[in-house]
Amino acid sequence: MSIESEKQFISMLREGAGRELIQYFDSCVKCGLCFNACHMYYSTHILEYAPAFRMELLKRIYKKHFTLSGKLAPWISKASDINLKALTQLRKAVFECTGCRRCSFYCPIGIDPTLPITLSRGLLSKIDLAPEILKQLADMQIERAKTIDLYRDIIFEQINELKAKLRNDIKDPKADIPINRVNANILYVPISSEESILSAAKIFNIARENWSLSIYDAANWAFFLGDIERAKAISNRIIDEALKLKVETVVIAECGHGHFIMKNLISKWFNKEFPFKVKNIVEVLAEYIADNRINPSKISRKVTYHDPCRIARNSGIIEEPRYVIRKIAEQFIEMNPNRSRNWCCGGGGGLVAVPEFENVRILTGAMKAKQINETKAEIVVAPCENCKQQITSIREKYNLNVEVMGLVDLVNIALTS
Ligand code: SF4
Ligand code: SF4
Structure with a gap:
């Protein structure tokens, strides 16, 4: 060197x-x-x-x-x-x-x-x-934020297509995916997939929520580089949007580290309190069910729950997802150990995005595979995109006969079945 x-x-x-x-x-x-x-x-x-x-x-x-x-x-x-x-x-x-x-x-x-x-x-x-890929992903997020105005038309076009699908799926001609709505109760920050937008949009519309969709995504790749200055710049996209729209609550999609940063780090990083609350979509789902704003029906398949480390151990969101699952699943079985002592799935810390770590990631997912296997569940719910990807990978490697989904996916199934 x-x-x-x-x-x-x-x-x-x-x-x-x-x-x-x-x-x-x-x-x-x-x-x-x-x-x-x-x-x-x-x-x-x-x-x-x-x-x-x-x-x-x-x-x-x-x-x-x-x-x-x-x-x-x-x-x-x-x-x-x-x-x-x-x-x-x-x-x-x-x-x-x-x-x-x-x-x-x-x-x-x-x-x-x-x-x-x-x-x-x-x-x-x-x-x-x-790892070069983490750097490239972080660079991409920062560049895209700088040139967001160039993408606006494309974003609106994509959202219009999704809106048509949403209206058809939930049979509601007035269902909407609003962007830039001032004074909304919720600014929803998705992960960068159409599915993350559509599945949450269905629930917000059924719950008659006053919400707005963020034009950014919840991930923060610079965080995995330990590059706090650039991680702050990536968070700042969402903070600025929330402040500009004067929203009450920023709701982060099923993204463990994205939630952890917005909930636990931004005040420390910027040395100030922000005038909005931060919640995870998992907490919002529990509130909607408790308030009878959505009424999911029961499903008979056996369900287990994986506590994503950044959601459970590191953010304390532990009972809310269990409350939602118990309302939906006729059979809910815990992994052992669970809650804040749950085994990590092996995909966090950016590992799931780095090809050179694939072998070790699959190898060290053995504990999670064993836990899932012991439950004999048919569905494993994991409300974090990295965890879902990792559990899907180890499912193939360890021959687990289980479907992997997020909590939003489970609620959607229960709302439409
Ligand atoms: S070796 Fe013991 S004291 Fe040191 S970090 Fe580990 S648990 Fe803590
Ligand atoms: S992977 Fe191991 S060393 Fe790293 S945070 Fe988890 S338990 Fe600690």
């Missing part, structure tokens, strides 16, 4: 290493309790997947450059130079992590290994060692 890149890495590490990180470095007692909490380590026993070791790799570089013992006696403190070998190992440890934070729930000291992991991702991104 070039001297320039090395200097850049060290200077960014100096800036990024805050008090909390140093505390984590100093307080890890190497008890190993986090190791088997990680689905990746548990299913492979590869050392780079052990949560504390992922953190240790950055700590070794930090020691070498910022501590006296690391400078004077690196062989004793295992301090490490920044060289290709160290960075290749760090890249594996931090980019092959789903960011699920299951490890942090098992650490008796309260260490969250995703803090050094996210920082390391950011450092590696800045010296061009991040």
